[in-house]
Amino acid sequence: MFPAERPRRLRRTAALRRLVAETTLSPDDLVAPLFVAEPLSEPRPIHSLPGQFQHTLQSLHEEVRALHRAGVGGVILFGVPTKKDEYGSGAYDPKGIVQAALGSLRDEFADDLVLMADLCLDEYTSHGHCGVVRPDGTVDNDATLELYGRIAVAQAQAGATVVAPSGMMDGQVGAIRSALDGAGFFETVILAYAAKYASGLYGPFRDAVEVEIADGGDRRGYQQDPRNRREALREARADVEQGADIVMVKPAMTYLDIVADLRRELDVPISAYHVSGEYAMVKAAAANGWIDGTVVALEQLTAVRRAGADFVLTYFAREVAEELGR
Numbered sequence: 001m002f003p004a005e006r007p008r009r010l011r012r013t014a015a016l017r018r019l020v021a022e023t024t025l026s027p028d029d030l031v032a033p034l035f036v037a038e039p040l041s042e043p044r045p046i047h048s049l050p051g052q053f054q055h056t057l058q059s060l061h062e063e064v065r066a067l068h069r070a071g072v073g074g075v076i077l078f079g080v081p082t083k084k085d086e087y088g089s090g091a092y093d094p095k096g097i098v099q100a101a102l103g104s105l106r107d108e109f110a111d112d113l114v115l116m117a118d119l120c121l122d123e124y125t126s127h128g129h130c131g132v133v134r135p136d137g138t139v140d141n142d143a144t145l146e147l148y149g150r151i152a153v154a155q156a157q158a159g160a161t162v163v164a165p166s167g168m169m170d171g172q173v174g175a176i177r178s179a180l181d182g183a184g185f186f187e188t189v190i191l192a193y194a195a196k197y198a199s200g201l202y203g204p205f206r207d208a209v210e211v212e213i214a215d216g217g218d219r220r221g222y223q224q225d226p227r228n229r230r231e232a233l234r235e236a237r238a239d240v241e242q243g244a245d246i247v248m249v250k251p252a253m254t255y256l257d258i259v260a261d262l263r264r265e266l267d268v269p270i271s272a273y274h275v276s277g278e279y280a281m282v283k284a285a286a287a288n289g290w291i292d293g294t295v296v297a298l299e300q301l302t303a304v305r306r307a308g309a310d311f312v313l314t315y316f317a318r319e320v321a322e323e324l325g326r
């Protein structure tokens with residue numbers, strides 16, 4: 001008996017495969033995370049993220065030009081300040097490093113690509129937590145919200161089209177929406193890190209922004225427990241109710257079930273963050289000649305799209321966009 005169904009028919013040529021492909025991946029769907037550092041005179045390579053840099057304002061512009069040429073949809077900025085303090089004041093200082101970078105990028109690129117800013121305190125606090133820390137070492141949710149509102153307004157004022165709260169405080173989206181509206185920034189988009197897990201995959205990022213959490217602490221008191229799935233939907237629904245325009249899942253590869261759940265249950269755009277550890281693992285294996293890094297990057301980013309994400313934040317943005325354009 002010969003098989004009645006022959007799925008291989010449609011796999012025979014590249015043209016057929018293209019014609020019937022269910023998922024697309026295009027540079028438009030990629031957002032590049034970029035680090036900009038206050039004190040530098042030269043861009044500094046980030047050891048654990050090969051090919052990524054702490055940028056000076058000048059090298060940041062050059063990188064964004066290359067990303068724009070490759071057709072990348074947007075960039076998201078993270079700041080590396082010279083001074084940190086207990087309240088992370090560099091995050092909402094109108095002259096802070098991310099605000100300076102946003103203003104300068106807006107002058108050159110206007111709305112040619114989407115300018116996003118990560119909205120959090122951890123890069124700016126002396127203790128490395130994403131919020132205000134109480135004497136007992138726990139993070140004070142409601143005191144933190146007020147500061148998030150200030151950061152949002154500073155970033156919007158400086159030229160961010162999108163602000164992306166990543167601190168996982170309860171009520172952060174509502175607090176930020178009302179701060180933005182109160183200052184007249186009705187059009188500033190909120191991309192909420194809705195389902196952000198307490199992950200081991202953020203290690204290289206913490207190198208990149210020089211964050212060390214005080215007293216060997218961690219973020220399990222505010223980021224989500226990797227064992228939980230339903231909870232992600234509850235978080236994301238709450239964010240949408242509070243005014244999130246887009247929701248994000250983070251990390252990506254280990255949480256594709258969450259991406260698929262949110263896609264099925266919500267009608268807002270969904271994004272996912274392919275994080276530093278995910279990038280570093282691919283780069284490390286590729287550097288050893290154990291895998292083809294570009295093939296694996298394309299496969300992983302396509303998987304994120306297949307699971308239902310509209311776009312992906314990834315350190316591979318430039319490399320993959322250039323590859324797609326070849």
Ligand code: PBG
Nearest residue numbers: 120122166201202205275276277
């Ligand atoms: C918090 C923030 C983190 C990342 C993005 N925003 C770090 C954390 O929660 O510890 C990690 C991103 C990555 O690993 O690429 N400001």
